[in-house]
Amino acid sequence: MELVWATENLLIAGQPHPGFPILLWDSMESCAPANQFFRHYLLRGAIGSKRSWPSTGRAMYDYFSFLQAHEIDWRDVDRGEAKSLVAAYRDYCLVDCSLALSTTRQRLTYICKFYEFALKEGWVKRLPFAYEERASRHAIGFLAHIDSRGGRAMANDVMPRSHKALPKFLSMAEIRLLLAAAENVHHRMMIRVALHMGLRREEITTFPQAYIFDPEKAQRTERNLRIRLNSFDGSGIKTKGSKPRDIYVSRQFMAELYHYLTKVRGERASLNKSPQKALFLNHSGEPYAQDGKSLNRIISEIGKRAGINVHTHMLRHTYATHTLVSLQRNPTSGLEPLVFVQQQLGHSSIQTTMIYLHLVNEMADEAVLAYQDDLNALAEVV
Structure with a gap:
């Protein structure tokens, strides 16, 4: 029998769960242990985003297919071989398939959870x-002085050691080239939203017009x-895990967004009756x-015209890195730069945000101007 990977739509507690992964034999008989694991692991919230569910199913499908091709039962954990089943699959991914280290680690995470x-x-x-x-490679942070682990942590012995690369970001010169290459005004504004706000890809595409207002008529003077950003306010915004957060936008950029909404967006809005x-x-x-x-495709193509290898999430890294540099060079009373960037990006843990400190250290010898001021100045020449 051949293994088949598929998805199904579940209705649990009255709520639809589309795209739920299942494994089937070619006879359409369910691969019960794997599917029981899916229901346990995914539906209890171990993976917050449902968009990540298919990757779990594909990882299990690939592992079971690997075992089937070698005529090995997944329960045969006492084979007496020097290399365990999971270790053999790890080497198959890295050596035979030349998969990225991060992809292999992700697959092994799900497989090991299945065996547990x-x-x-x-x-x-x-x-x-x-x-x-x-x-442990955890960065030193708050309360690190009472951490009893001594820089050590327990890890799975089949998991390849991670060598996490620092996120890539654009320099101000590259930003200028990218915006100049964005001839489509709608595409250019989406890029600017990513650079000014540090939004995720889904947040950009669902960013609601209801959030835009004329700053000249606002009572606030800041x-x-x-x-x-609130996924439950009826505006249509989609944040990661539906978690709400506050972001801050300069008055000048809000004025440009308002101009885009009232003077430019109508061109495309008129094409749809709804x-x-x-x-x-x-x-x-x-x-x-x-x-x-x-x-991603739009930004990548614009980047190619500008001679830059760029994707949407790199713009988020760019925002975080330059904003952190600006805040550190121009400290604001009562504002902790790293905490501010964490809140803007919507990171659950500040450890995630601390990766940008390494980038900032690499830029320490460069003359970096205030990020928002530079971006605002670009609007005058682009």
Whole structure:
């Protein structure tokens, strides 16, 4: 029998769960242990974003296919071989398939979780891997002085050691080239939103026009204006995990957004008879797909014209890095730069944001001007 990967639509507690991964044999018989694991692991919220569910299914499908091709039972954890089942699959991914280290680690994470679940259910007598103590790469942070781990942590011994590369970002010169190459005014404004706000791809494509207002008529007089991103306010914005957060936008950029909304957006809005909530519409007057993958293609193509290798998330890294540099060079009373950037980006843990400190250190010897001021100045020449 051949293994088949598919998805199904589940209705749980009255709520639809589309795209739920399942494994089937070619006889359409369910691969029960794997599917029982899916329901346990995914539906209890171990993975917050449902868009990540398919990758879990594909990882399990690929592992079971690997075992099937070698005529090995997944429960045969006491084979007496020097290399365990999971370790053999790891080397197959890295050596035979030349998969990226991050992709291999992601797959192994799901597979190891499956075996931990299988052990708990009594399907196997032991795990096909062990745990070992490794040096922890966690950055020094708040309360680090009372951390009793001594820089060590327990890790899965089949998991390849990670060598996480620093995120890439654009210099101000590259930003100028990118914006100059964006001849389409709608595309250029989406790029500027990413650079000014540090939004995720999905947040850009679902950013609502309801959040835009004329700053000249606002009672607030601050230089930066606060916007509340809330997936439950009826505006249509989609944030990661539906978590609300506040972001700050300069008055000048808000004025440019208001001009775009009232003077430019109508060109595309008129192509569709139905009113749309999203600020940005495609060439047919429809909202972009919520996953925002088309935005990646648009920005990548603009980058090629500018001679720059760029994608949407790199613009988010660019915002974070330059904003952190500006705040550190021009400290504001009562504002902690790293915490501010964490809140703007919507990171659950400040450890995630601390990666940008390494980038800032690399830029320490460069003459970096205030990021928002430079971006605002670009509007006058582009």
